[in-house]
Amino acid sequence: MLLCFLIKMRNLPSKNLIELLDVSSLRKCMILKRLNRFVVEALAENKVIKLNIRNSGRLQKLLVKDFQALYKPKQFGKTSGYLIAIRVNDDYAIVDTNFQMTLWELLIDKELLPWLKGFKIKQRNVRLGESLVDYLLEKNDIRLLVEIKSATHVEDSIAMYPDAPTRRGRRHIDELAKLASRGFKTAVYFIAAHPHAKAFRIYREVDDELYQIALKAIRNGVDLKATKMFVTKNLKAMALTTPLPIIWH
Template sequence: MELLKLDRPEACTIVERLNRFVVEVRVGGKLSLARITNTGRLRDYLVAGRVGYCLPNRGKTNYRLVAVEDLAGAALIDTDLQMKSFEAALRAGALRWAPCEIISRSPRVGSSRLDYLLRCRGTNKYVELKSAVLRDGDFAMYPDCPTLRGRRHISELIGLAEKGIKAMIVFVAALPGVRAFKPYREGDPEVSVLLGKAVELGVEVRAFSIHYDPDASVVVLDREELEVVI
């Protein structure tokens, strides 16, 4: 199922990551800078010589790197597009485990802002999305590095569940050919512990898979629900 159509994507070649937010790329034979929205290490993707896909960008960089070749398609590394894909899937009713509508974005919970407050079959539910773009065979994984922000968000969801408030974390497995999700313990052992606690206390943990199809310039929903192995 097609979720998003990208406007004017250009193939590029990754040269090197310069810092947390900028990658040097080669577009049409010329070196340029591309912004990245994903602050993970992306060690399997930000590799010199890999083919990526960039969108025109306004600001300090000419481009935004949104996807990188993987298997027969591409991994969608851009977190903004991952969120838009989730929203498109919600609107289309493509996620049967999420018969929901968006009440608000970036609701404040404790010292954090989560991604969504949804209304699901008459019940409010706080939802946080996380980007799972690390592969282990058929598994997508998160996180690929220590994440204080990720720990804080999971802790906030646990706090909500302890008060009897509905809470859910959704892992966006944004790479082709995966069938399940699991936490990457080596990336951040504490996240794995917190996820286990979250499940015990009633936080809903879900995952679905998407990828970018460079031939059609679209983001595709692969599997509406992945097995979650905590």
């Protein structure tokens, strides 16, 4: 059954794929090595530079020596800029979570996601128990708490979250599930920021506890969806306005 689904998935049309942003101001570089969780070493214009990584994932399939990448320069600080995206064949996977959020906010502001049409961003970084939830959205008298999670790990065209065990991710989803059980409207939206992504699933093999919490969240009424975005070889940030299929097994 899963095999049949994957065969169909490979032939999904790329309709509803829209251009959100021109990113030609980004500069090109080549990955050399990851120095630590927050910094990568890269080669740009024949110089070795250090770039900040704003992504807590392992990124093992993307932070590979000699992979081409895009970065945003900065004038001050100990590093030369921020690593934004990494080339995968012709296009780029977006690894910078801040940039992912920027694109997601554009989708909201332009009302391009049908299931969130009419909602506006009321507040960012909402305090919820021990956590900060990314957004409070509002439409008329409806309020929706939203947590965004980055999914850049892809296997067989399936984007997966997480790529490493995440206590923080478990806590976020669990708290939203508890709120949903009390009647609050809550959502977890995964950003499949990879050009090859055609579906999404929780990476159960990496974090089974999170998988179980996600199942509980759905039963409690939390809205789980996955949105695809990436950067083209022509340096255009693209997004799919229809959600990706979610696989549960």
